[in-house]
Amino acid sequence: MINHSKNILLVYPRIPKNTYWSFSYSLKFIGKKSSMPPSGLITVAAMLPKHHRIKLIDMNVEELQDEHLQWADAVFTSSMIIQKDSLEEVIARANKFNVPVVAGGPYPTQYYDQIKGVSHFVLGEAESGVLDAFLSDFETGKAKKAYARVSIRRRPVEKKIDEQELEKLVTFFGKDADIKVAETRPSMSASPIPKYDLLDMKKYGSMAVQMSRGCPGICDFCTIPSLLGHEPRVKTADRMVEEFEAIYNLGYRGALFVVDDNFIGSIKKAKDVLPKIQEFQKQHNFPFSLYTEASLNLARDPELMKMMRDAGFNMVFVGIESTDEKVLKAMNKHPNLRRNIMEDVRTIQHHGMEVTAGIIIGNDNDPEDICDKIFDFCQKAGIPKAMVGLLTAIRGSEMYERLKQNGRLIGDGDGDNTHNFQLNFRPLPGKDENKIIKGYENLLARLYDKKGKNYFERCKVLLDNIEPNPKSTRRIRLTELRAFGMSIWMQSYRSSYRSFLVEAALNHADLLPEAVALAIMGRHFRKITHNALKAHSINHYIQERYESFRAQADEAWQTKKAESIEWYNNLVEEKDAFLRRARKKISKLPVDYRPRLLRNYERIALSLNSMI
Numbered sequence: 001m002i003n004h005s006k007n008i009l010l011v012y013p014r015i016p017k018n019t020y021w022s023f024s025y026s027l028k029f030i031g032k033k034s035s036m037p038p039s040g041l042i043t044v045a046a047m048l049p050k051h052h053r054i055k056l057i058d059m060n061v062e063e064l065q066d067e068h069l070q071w072a073d074a075v076f077t078s079s080m081i082i083q084k085d086s087l088e089e090v091i092a093r094a095n096k097f098n099v100p101v102v103a104g105g106p107y108p109t110q111y112y113d114q115i116k117g118v119s120h121f122v123l124g125e126a127e128s129g130v131l132d133a134f135l136s137d138f139e140t141g142k143a144k145k146a147y148a149r150v151s152i153r154r155r156p157v158e159k160k161i162d163e164q165e166l167e168k169l170v171t172f173f174g175k176d177a178d179i180k181v182a183e184t185r186p187s188m189s190a191s192p193i194p195k196y197d198l199l200d201m202k203k204y205g206s207m208a209v210q211m212s213r214g215c216p217g218i219c220d221f222c223t224i225p226s227l228l229g230h231e232p233r234v235k236t237a238d239r240m241v242e243e244f245e246a247i248y249n250l251g252y253r254g255a256l257f258v259v260d261d262n263f264i265g266s267i268k269k270a271k272d273v274l275p276k277i278q279e280f281q282k283q284h285n286f287p288f289s290l291y292t293e294a295s296l297n298l299a300r301d302p303e304l305m306k307m308m309r310d311a312g313f314n315m316v317f318v319g320i321e322s323t324d325e326k327v328l329k330a331m332n333k334h335p336n337l338r339r340n341i342m343e344d345v346r347t348i349q350h351h352g353m354e355v356t357a358g359i360i361i362g363n364d365n366d367p368e369d370i371c372d373k374i375f376d377f378c379q380k381a382g383i384p385k386a387m388v389g390l391l392t393a394i395r396g397s398e399m400y401e402r403l404k405q406n407g408r409l410i411g412d413g414d415g416d417n418t419h420n421f422q423l424n425f426r427p428l429p430g431k432d433e434n435k436i437i438k439g440y441e442n443l444l445a446r447l448y449d450k451k452g453k454n455y456f457e458r459c460k461v462l463l464d465n466i467e468p469n470p471k472s473t474r475r476i477r478l479t480e481l482r483a484f485g486m487s488i489w490m491q492s493y494r495s496s497y498r499s500f501l502v503e504a505a506l507n508h509a510d511l512l513p514e515a516v517a518l519a520i521m522g523r524h525f526r527k528i529t530h531n532a533l534k535a536h537s538i539n540h541y542i543q544e545r546y547e548s549f550r551a552q553a554d555e556a557w558q559t560k561k562a563e564s565i566e567w568y569n570n571l572v573e574e575k576d577a578f579l580r581r582a583r584k585k586i587s588k589l590p591v592d593y594r595p596r597l598l599r600n601y602e603r604i605a606l607s608l609n610s611m612i
Helices: 024-030 039-047 066-071 081-096 106-114 130-139 156-173 224-228 237-249 267-283 296-300 302-311 325-330 341-350 370-381 398-405 433-447 453-465 478-491 495-507 509-559 565-587 591-611
Strands: 007-012 053-058 074-078 101-104 120-123 146-151 177-182 207-210 254-259 288-294 313-321 354-361 386-390
Touching (some): 039 053, 081 106, 101 130, 106 156, 106 224, 120 130, 130 177, 146 156, 156 224, 341 354, 341 370, 341 453, 354 433, 370 386, 370 453, 386 433, 433 509, 509 565, 509 591
Parallel strands (some): 007 053, 007 074, 120 146, 146 177, 254 288
C-alpha cells in the first residue's frame, strides 16, 4: 500500500526591513517581530489533505533551521517580489538537502521565468483547482513542473496581456505542465478558514482576515486586475464572523487588517458584511481595531463610513497617487478625478478614520513642482503616514506592456517602490531622471525630517480633523503601556515629540492612545527614510568615484601618462583606498540596506581592478 502522507514545510521568506511597509522600528516598541502573518500560506495549509504533516516557518519571526529542511518531504513557499532575495536563499538551502520546492504567490506567478531551482510552480489562486491538481499528481509521484489556471479578461488591452501570458506559459514550460484557461475565477466560498493555529500570534503586530479579491479599477500601473480580476469576490458576512471568532478564540486582541484589493469594490456587499462585523465587535467588547484599504470614493458615502466607524475601523489606506488631475487621468485613476481630494480626505477623517496614503512620483505628466505640491498636500490634509514611492513598471500592468512596446522599459522592478532611487524605464524626452530622483529624495527628507517637525505637524492636523470613535477600539493593555514607556525613553529628547504629546494630552485627551501610536510610527518612518537616503548617498558616491577613475584611466592612456610607474602606483593606491572607504561606509549601514550596495560595489571593484 502506497503511503501518500508527506511532511510539508510551509516557508514564508523574509520581507526586507528597509521599507516603510515593514514597520520594523515601530514593532520593537510593542515587542513584536513582524507586522503581518503569512495569510496566503496558512490558507494553503487549510487546503492540504489531513493526512499530511504540516509545519510553518515564517522567516520574519523565526529562523529557518537545517533540521526543518531535513524533516521536510517538500517545501511550499509563497512570496511577493520584494521577498525575492530571501526566496532565493530558501530555494538554495532546500536544494542543498534535495528537498523539492513548490513555489506560488504573486512573485512566482508573474516572474516564474526568473526563478531557478524550483521543482514545481503552482501559479495563480490556489482555489482555482490548481492546488488540487498539483497535490493529486504530487502524492502519486507524477507532479509536473507547472500548474496554472489562466483567466482571460474582456477589455481589449487586458485580453491581449492575458493571451500573451498564456502563450508564454505554454511555451516556457512545454508539455511538462498542466495549464488551462479558467472560465471564471474561484468564489471566496472555495477558500477555507486559514489555519490561524499555526501562528504564534504574540509575534505579530496585526492579524489579517481576507474579505475579498478583485478590484473594479483600471489603474494602468496596478497588477491586481491581472492577478485577481476586476469583479470583487466577497466573503459572506457569516463567514467573516467565523474568521473573526477563530482569531478571537485563539486569544488574540488588537489590530486586525481586513484584507481587500478594494474594500468598497462592491459597496453593496461591503454594507451587507459590516452589520455582522459590528455585532461581533459589540458582543465581544470591541477586541479588534480594524483597518483596510479602499478607493477615495469612500468619501462619497456617509452611510458606509458611519457603518465602518461603528464596526471599529479606525484607519484606511487610500491610493491617492497624485494631486494632479492630468496625472490621475493618464493613469486611469478614475475615483480621484474631478474631486476635491483634500476635502475627501477630511471627510473620511471626520468619520473617525485616519487616512494613510499611497503616492507616486515619476509619472510622465508630473509637473515640475509636483514634489512641492505633494508635500503641501500631505501637511495640510493631515496624512502622517504618506507612502511615497517612485513609479515602477511591474509585469502584468498595462503600463509595463505599454513601456515595453515603446522601447522604454529598462528592466523589472524589485518591489521596493518606497526606497528604490532608480526608475526601471526611460523618462519621456525632456524629462531628466536625475532631477526626478533628486526631487523624490528632497520630498522624503522633508516629509520625514530628522527632528520630526513636519511629521508631527501632520499628526496635529490629523488629531484636529478626526472625530473620536464613540466606541474606542484601541485598548490600553500591557503592550500599549510598554510601547508608551519605550516611546518616552527613546524619543522624549526631541522637542517636537514632547510638544506633540503635551498638545495631544491637553486638546485631544480622548485620542491620546492614537497620538502615542502615531509618535511611535513616526520614529519608524524617520529611521527608514534617513537610512535609505544615506544608502543612496553612498551608492552615488561609489558611482561618482568610479566614473572619476575611469576618466583618469582613459585620459592617461591617451596622453601616455599611464606609462609612468609613479603615476600608476599612485592611482592604484588611491583606488585601493577608495574601495576600502566605500566598503567601510556600506558596513556601517543596517544589514538590509547592504545587499544592493554590495552588488554594485563588487561590480565596480571588479571593473576597477581590471582597469587599474
